[in-house]
Amino acid sequence: MSRENELVEVPLHEVAHARTGDKGNRINISLIPYKGEAYGLLGEQVTTERVHALFRHRGATAVRRYDLPLLEAYNFVVDDVLEGGVNTSLNLDGHGKTHSFRLLAMTVTVPRRLLADGSPWRGTDA
Amino acid sequence: MSAPLFLVGNGAGFSGDRIDAPIPVVRTLVRRGLPAALFFEVLGERTVALAQLERRRDPDAGFEPMLERLIEPILKPCAENLIKIIGNFGGANPAAAARCIARIAVRQGLPDLKIGVVEGDDVRSALDLAALQPFEADATIDVEGRALVAANAYLDAQPIVDALRQGADVVVTGRTGDPSLALAPLIHHFGWSAEDWQRLAAGATAGHLLECGSQICGGVFFDPGYKDIPDPADIGFPIAEVDEEGGLVLTKAEDTGGLVDLRTVKEQLLYEVHDPACYVTPDVTIDMTGISLEQEGPDRVRINGVRGLKRPEQIKVTACFEGGWLGEGEVSVAGPNCVARARAIADVLKERIRRRGLEVRSRVDIIGLASVHDSDDGALWRAHDGPEPRDLRIRLAAAGDSRDDADQAAREVLALLCCGPAGTGGARWRTTQRISTRSYLVPRASIRPSATCHTSGELAQ
Numbered sequence: 001m002s003r004e005n006e007l008v009e010v011p012l013h014e015v016a017h018a019r020t021g022d023k024g025n026r027i028n029i030s031l032i033p034y035k036g037e038a039y040g041l042l043g044e045q046v047t048t049e050r051v052h053a054l055f056r057h058r059g060a061t062a063v064r065r066y067d068l069p070l071l072e073a074y075n076f077v078v079d080d081v082l083e084g085g086v087n088t089s090l091n092l093d094g095h096g097k098t099h100s101f102r103l104l105a106m107t108v109t110v111p112r113r114l115l116a117d118g119s120p121w122r123g124t125d126a
Numbered sequence: 127m128s129a130p131l132f133l134v135g136n137g138a139g140f141s142g143d144r145i146d147a148p149i150p151v152v153r154t155l156v157r158r159g160l161p162a163a164l165f166f167e168v169l170g171e172r173t174v175a176l177a178q179l180e181r182r183r184d185p186d187a188g189f190e191p192m193l194e195r196l197i198e199p200i201l202k203p204c205a206e207n208l209i210k211i212i213g214n215f216g217g218a219n220p221a222a223a224a225r226c227i228a229r230i231a232v233r234q235g236l237p238d239l240k241i242g243v244v245e246g247d248d249v250r251s252a253l254d255l256a257a258l259q260p261f262e263a264d265a266t267i268d269v270e271g272r273a274l275v276a277a278n279a280y281l282d283a284q285p286i287v288d289a290l291r292q293g294a295d296v297v298v299t300g301r302t303g304d305p306s307l308a309l310a311p312l313i314h315h316f317g318w319s320a321e322d323w324q325r326l327a328a329g330a331t332a333g334h335l336l337e338c339g340s341q342i343c344g345g346v347f348f349d350p351g352y353k354d355i356p357d358p359a360d361i362g363f364p365i366a367e368v369d370e371e372g373g374l375v376l377t378k379a380e381d382t383g384g385l386v387d388l389r390t391v392k393e394q395l396l397y398e399v400h401d402p403a404c405y406v407t408p409d410v411t412i413d414m415t416g417i418s419l420e421q422e423g424p425d426r427v428r429i430n431g432v433r434g435l436k437r438p439e440q441i442k443v444t445a446c447f448e449g450g451w452l453g454e455g456e457v458s459v460a461g462p463n464c465v466a467r468a469r470a471i472a473d474v475l476k477e478r479i480r481r482r483g484l485e486v487r488s489r490v491d492i493i494g495l496a497s498v499h500d501s502d503d504g505a506l507w508r509a510h511d512g513p514e515p516r517d518l519r520i521r522l523a524a525a526g527d528s529r530d531d532a533d534q535a536a537r538e539v540l541a542l543l544c545c546g547p548a549g550t551g552g553a554r555w556r557t558t559q560r561i562s563t564r565s566y567l568v569p570r571a572s573i574r575p576s577a578t579c580h581t582s583g584e585l586a587q
Contacts, residue, residue: 017353017389019346021398024264024565030396032389057505066402070418070431075396083502087172087449087562090489090523093498097346102499118351 004113011105014119016042018100025085027096029103031074038114039072045108046074054102055081076103129369132315133162134308134332135379136363137213138196139339141168145195147339147363150379152200154365156207157380163311164204166196166213167304167337174301175446175561177217178276188219193226201227202234205295210311212286216298218276220245224298228585237583239296242289246575247278247301253568255445261565269564272447279573280442282408284320286310288577297577301444303408305333308366316370326410327434328372334405334412335376335394335429336364342376342394344384357383374429375422386425395429404435408442411435440567449562453486453524453532455539455555456493457546460517465510467547468492468518472504474546475522478538486526486535493519519552525560533557 012018016033031046033039048063055063060081065074078099086094115122135155137148148164155162168190181188190196193215204211216223224243231239255277278301287310289297299307309329312318318325335342342364344355355361362382367375378386395414399405402414416431459467472490479488489504491497494515496506524535536555543553 013352017349017393019393019397021396023398023400024262026400028396028398028400030393032392034389057501059501066400068396068402068415068417070416071392071395073392073396075399075402077400087560088525090452090487090502090525091498091500092491092493092521092523098498116352118354120351 005111007109008112008115008121009107009109010115010119010121012046012108013101013104014115014121015108015110016104018103020097020100022082022086022095025082026077026079027081027099029076029078029100031076031103033072033114034116035114036072038110039069041110041114042074042108043067046106048076050106051076051078051103054106058083129371129373131160131367131369132312133158133160133365133367134311134336135162135164135365136167136308136336136339137164137200138166138168139337139341140170141173141190141192143168143339145192148196148200150382151363151365152203152209154379155209156203161208161315163210163212164200165307165336166215167307169214169217169301171444171563172446172561174218174278175276175563177219178446179559181218186222189217189223189226190215193223194230197227198230201230202236205236205239210290210294211296212299212307212310214299214302214307216243216300218248218300220298220300225585227296227298228582231582232586237581239582240293240579241582241585242292242294242297242577242579244281244285244289244297244299244302244575244577246285246573247281247299248276249279249443249573250274250277253277253443253572255566258566258568261442261567264564269447269562272449272562275446275448275561277443277445279568280408280444281573281575282306282437283310283313285575285577287314289579290314292577292579294579304337305330305407306409308333308336309409312368323410323434323436325372325434327412327432328374329368330407330410331412331429331432332366332368332374334407335391336366338394338397339363340384341397342390343378343386344390347390347393353389355383355385359383372432374432375426376429377426386427388419388421388427391419391427391429406438408437410437439570441570441573442565443568444563444565447562447564449560450525450527451529451532451557452560453534453536453555453557454522455536455553456519456521457539457542457550458517458519458552459547459550461549464518465495465514467549468495468520470547471520471542471550474542475538479524479535482534484524484526484531484535485528486524486531488522488524488535491521493521497521529557
């Protein structure tokens with residue numbers, strides 16, 4: 001097997017980028033692979049169950065995923081994750097802007113060729 | 127492309143944005159020489175309530191505090207080049223904001239500048255909130271017995287269009303749908319009908335992509351080594367090129383940093399979106415599921431496949447109530463055994479609040495172990511079992527209805543300078559008022575906005 005096709009287990013941050021937005025006590029997180037070819041693999045591995053597990057300690061009650069194949073992007077909506085929302089939360093980040101990087105810390109297994117161009121994992125053994 | 131274009135630039139994406147951002151946007155619009163507008167979006171959900179509190183203290187205040195600094199450098203070039211300026215910088219006092227702009231205009235030798243004012247978003251006296259159905263999950267927000275500070279409807283683009291039809295060069299609004307600020311000059315320029323969902327959706331999508339300023343040009347985006355951008359200290363603000371059929375290209379101010387590419391546009395397209403098939407604005411509902419993007423050149427992305435659906439029958443109203451007080455305090459520890467000392471501080475603060483009987487809901491963060499991703503009970507930092515960091519900052523947040531209790535809780539952090547563990551330093555504390563919000567849906571016909579227009583000479587007197 002060529003190195004390019006070798007499977008590596010990496011944080012999602014090596015494969016995709018993301019942004020959080022908030023509305024009330026709910027956030028959405030977009031998830032966008034750097035390489036469009038990774039879109040299908042991420043759909044298999046970044047499930048609503050796994051995303052829910054990342055935010056259960058914050059009281060998240062539900063996660064929905066909207067698939068956007070034309071944009072090669074996913075939109076996750078996480079309910080009740082902001083501890084009441086920006087107006088009642090005691091959190092420094094009441095808007096939840098930093099949560100995109102909690103998602104990007106989740107691990108996925110992908111062929112090396114789907115890693116971001118800047119990823120240090122491209123040139124090393126995982 | 128040969129169809130005539132209209133350019134819409136953005137000069138601010140929130141109150142607190144970079145105040146020099148509009149200057150290169152205006153320079154670019156002038157150089158392009160096409161019909162154009164510049165808009166400012168500076169009203170967050172609570173901003174209008176905080177502005178209302180300002181207005182209580184001073185009847186001439188209650189609008190965007192940086193208005194003068196934002197407008198001063200760009201008013202004359204915009205006036206001379208017929209670039210319309212539109213902004214929700216009126217906050218809780220659009221008339222006072224208009225007078226402020228009028229005074230700048232007169233000072234700059236523009237006594238005949240026409241300034242439009244949109245009012246009617248303030249519905250405190252017009253609506254009986256208790257009789258209305260709260261929006262979605264907001265029914266669970268308890269506002270019983272809390273004093274109402276502000277209640278504002280998200281107006282659609284039409285009142286701004288009315289002001290432009292009266293000849294306004296500048297339009298000042300309070301609460302308006304954010305995308306409506308960009309859509310209005312397009313409706314006015316191209317003469318789009320208020321029910322032309324397809325074109326309105328293209329214009330509202332332009333507004334949605336532009337309304338957070340730099341966020342589509344590299345702001346909230348750059349991530350060194352992965353997503354690098356040129357000159358992050360001077361990110362150019364965005365400009366949309368729209369044709370009369372609703373063709374849409376996103377670009378940015380020339381000779382600035384940042385970038386516009388497929389990645390920035392995808393991130394901002396989905397920003398604050400829930401169901402992408404049904405993104406509701408006051409003017410039109412946008413279906414994003416058919417959208418595809420095309421990089422036409424450097425910093426130029428075409429947005430294809432926007433679909434428009436009928437606008438909502440109801441208008442959103444957000445009411446803001448006095449929400450009690452928040453006391454916050456922070457101290458630092460560093461060096462050997464700092465994790466144990468940080469944990470001891472957390473325990474002591476909780477115990478002091480309990481023993482003094484302070485009526486607050488509180489939380490402790492250990493910044494450096496876990497904070498923003500943590501829960502109120504510190505599940506993540508309590509479970510921390512990694513290497514010891516060089517230094518840590520401990521933060522207490524305490525909220526309650528009593529200002530004094532919130533303040534006393536915050537001062538317990540200060541007291542640690544003498545009563546805390548070895549080597550505790552760098553205390554900061556503050557107590558601030560909180561605002562609670564609750565949104566409602568109201569029939570469109572119950573909102574009655576108005577648009578007036580006067581010259582700067584008249585308003586400045």
